[in-house]
Structures are given as C-alpha cells and as structure tokens.
Amino acid sequence: MSGVDYSKEPTLPGTPPTGAYIPAKVRAAVYKRDQYACFYCGRKKKDGAVLTLDHFVARALGGTNEESNLFTACKSCNSRKGKVGPGEIYRKMGAGIRKWGA
Structure with missing residues (x-):
C-alpha cells in the first residue's frame, strides 16, 4: 500500500x-x-501511529481484500517491509518487529 487511499472506489464513469x-x-x-495496533511493531493509533491495512497474502499473489486476509500495520512498518510476504518479514525488518501473535 503506497499512500493511495484505498477506501474509495473509482468515481469516473x-x-x-x-x-x-x-x-x-x-x-x-x-x-x-x-486493537488499533500495528501487527509488526505494536504501535497504537492512540500513540500517534498512522494505521494502514496490509495483506497476509499479497493481492499480486492471489490474496483478497477479505477481513481474514487483512491486518493492521502502521504506515512506517508497511512502507519499510516493501513487497515481502510474512515469511520474509523477520529477515527484512530484524529486531524491530514484535513477536507474531504477541
């Protein structure tokens, strides 16, 4: 997700x-x-984190926009991780990531 507002459908006929x-x-x-917290670092909206949505399975790999395939990520973490899947996130982000499911 690259700073584009995905909350609105196209409006041009x-x-x-x-x-x-x-x-x-x-x-x-x-x-x-x-709980309004980033899946990666744990920062919360109430603490000033700008929240976005990310996909467990990327849309480019056949993932959907269904609730079960989405999770909360702060803008900073979502930008840092780039286009990697969940299996590569620890390697790419290192110690800055919290434990999955914690």
Whole structure:
C-alpha cells in the first residue's frame, strides 16, 4: 500500500474497479480486531501511529481484500517491509518487529 487511499472506489464513469477497494465496514472491523495496533511493531493509533491495512497474502499473489486476509500495520512498518510476504518479514525488518501473535 503506497499512500493511495484505498477506501474509495473509482468515481469516473467507465473506470474499471481496481480490486483495491476495501469497504469502510471491513477496514473498521480489522482495526478493531487488531486493537488499533500495528501487527509488526505494536504501535497504537492512540500513540500517534498512522494505521494502514496490509495483506497476509499479497493481492499480486492471489490474496483478497477479505477481513481474514487483512491486518493492521502502521504506515512506517508497511512502507519499510516493501513487497515481502510474512515469511520474509523477520529477515527484512530484524529486531524491530514484535513477536507474531504477541
């Protein structure tokens, strides 16, 4: 997710959907489920973290925008991790990442 607002569908007539749209209801459910905390570093919205959504399985690899494939990530961590999958995140981010599921 590269700073693009994925909360709105295209509005120009004839513009095909990109598949990037995540309904506000789904976004809210994911943030609430994840307690408004970054999956990677644990920073919370109340502490000033700018939250985004990330995918366990990237859309480019066939992942969906379903709630079960989404998780909360702060903008900083989401940008730092780039286009790697969950299996590569420890290696790329090192000690800055909290333990999965902690």
